[in-house]
Amino acid sequence: MTDMEEKFPRALWVRLLIYLVVGHIFAAFVWFLFEAGAR
Secondary structure (H helix, E strand, C coil): CHHHHHHCCHHHHHHHHHHHHHHHHHHHHHHHHHHHHHC
C-alpha cells in the first residue's frame, strides 16, 4: 500500500478532485446556456 501512495501523491488527488469540480461547474454552465437558449 505504501508503493501505491508513493506513485499517487496527495497533490495529484487534490488536482484530480479540483478538475472534477471545475468540470461539473462547466457542464452545468453549458447546460444552463442551452436551457436559456431554448426558451
